[in-house]
Amino acid sequence: MTLPLLQLDGGPYDQGRRHGAALRGPIAHNLAVYFRRFAEEAGLPRAEVLARAARYARAIEAGNPAYFAGMRGIADGGGFDLGEIVALNVRYEILYYQFGVLATGGVDGCTAFAVLPAASADGHLLLGENWD
DSSP states (O other), rough: OOOOOOOSSSHHHHHHHHHHTOOOOHHHHHHHHHHHHHHHHHOOOHHHHHHHEEEEHEEEEEEHHHHHHHHHHHHHHTOOOOHHHHHHTHHHHHHHGGGGGGTTTTOEEEEEEEEEGSSTSSSSOOEEEOOO
């Protein structure tokens, strides 16, 4: 499988909108996977997940408006409900943190990295993440 590479310009909303449009299929698949996990692993029906995501959305919007604008752009560009996109972005908090799994030595998280433009060969910001 080849990972998609998107080059996005503009502000957070516009970048998100293009991201959502370009990756509509994979995003829809990810939504299906995580809403199934919410139900099976945490016993949370869709409506409850969306209600919890709405609470996180308010905190994200207040604390990081650019991040929130990017999520709104992904939702609009892909034709998704904003709450669904927020739920994907806070999936770890919904599935693990609130149940204290980390405190008991359970599941850990992902690793992310960034290479700043000044350090990259082509002068671009490079980001990557994996699930540990």
